[in-house]
Amino acid sequence: MSELIAKDAEVVLISLSKLEIRPSQHRVEKTFADIEELAENIKVVGLMHPIIVAPMSEGRYEVVAGQRRLLAVKKIGWEKIPARVVRADLTDSEKYIASGVENLLRRQTSEAEDIQWATKLYKMYGNVKIVSDKTGMSQARVRSLIKYDRLIPELKRLVDDEGVDLKVAIKAQDAATGVDGNVSTDDAISYAREMKKLAGSQVDHITRIAKQNPGVSAKEVIDKGKEAPVAKRFQVTIGANEYEALEKMAQSEGVGAAEVATELITGGLKSKGYLDE
Template sequence: ELIEVGPEQARTSKKSLEEGIDELAESIKRFGLLHPVTVFPEEGKYILVAGQRRLLAVKQLDWEEIPARVLSTRPDNIEAKAISFSENFIRRDLTTPEKRNACIMFHRRYGNMRAASKALGIQYEEVREFVKYDRLHDELKKLVDDRTVKVDEAVRAQDISEHADGSVDVEAAKRAALELTNFNSEQKSHLKDIEKGQPTLSVDEKLEEAKKPRKTKKYSIVMALKYAEGLIKAATDMDKTEEEAAEAFIVEGLARGGYV
């Protein structure tokens, strides 16, 4: 055989590999191999980077050849993982926990979510969602896993339940997360402002204040290209959207100048 399994692929459990392999082989038999495997050349052979289940399936079909994307050189461990994860993201072969772990691992490796998004070849918003999950207390993660609350609701609930020493009132956070499921987008935005402006309020008081209507005004800002590019860079470094970064700069500037 010219193709050998790489070290990352070798760590995959036999049970995981064989699950649904008959169905995959039948699909390939009917429709062909829609996605080539990925390999790199080494000492007269090819080392598999991504596509172990597809390789097993075509062996089951007694194929003598398999379409492959051939890399010019051996990828390092991070690159190999990125190729495998991004391919599986596209093919939807990963479970939600696997996707989440991939995003968290690459976020820790590269330092920000946009770099992780680029390395994995997936949308920034998807990486952002999974990285937020990593911040949560285990009890709040359970609520997200059970689909009782959304990640953003759990994160906001945890933030407003955090003490000055960094510890979290977990029970208060769980109650807040459940209540936030009934909040509209304006109330959630109001709660964020209350947390910044009135951090000493209790969790229940913050939630009650957020339910009250507030006066807002929406602005559209036109700026020179160099400033727009600077805002994009700042948003990347801050792991925020451009709108969130712009709001943060404006609010901080007004507060520093004594206008609010």
């Protein structure tokens, strides 16, 4: 992964007329959003990160990552742009990976874009570990993102349009799945919209109640789930190495360190049999 966008790759000024945006460009969603704001920012502070390009024939270059930055500098009248030049022999798959990794490192992708990226790579390679190795995302993060495809269309719309977290949507669908394996669309929507407002412990509690009480209405399950204590707070001291590892895992998962710590504790308790699934 790192050799695709190596930091020691040559940075040069390239004429905008020699640049082409090709299908391997990762950021296809909301590409044109906030271009005016980005252009104004670049005008004031300059371009903080060079775009990533790959050589083509006849002195031209393909934009691998940095489509929005390119559009922004065009708006303010630049004729050339700083670009980091990667290997000319990258495959389309490697360019797609490099585009996503560069945006991920700069924290410039939305949840929907990460889902699209991870799902496409998983379909390409068919292996979570390979996708993890090539992108730097943890295997747990990859597994979470590729589960989007199994959501019913109504929950996908809630994730895409209403900001429902992917993990919440997955748990809402699990809660709304009957013993026959069929998903109640109305219940799934109710669970997702309500779970969106709740703490993680309450979301897990509602999911457990729904699984343990098939046939009970979503409203009853939600009301009962809300009766659970929101959380108990305690402090724990860990070593510097462990904290650094926790921070690294949190960054790769795209969440906070506290959420990762909670998931690790919960997973450990379940694996030891002290907490019900």
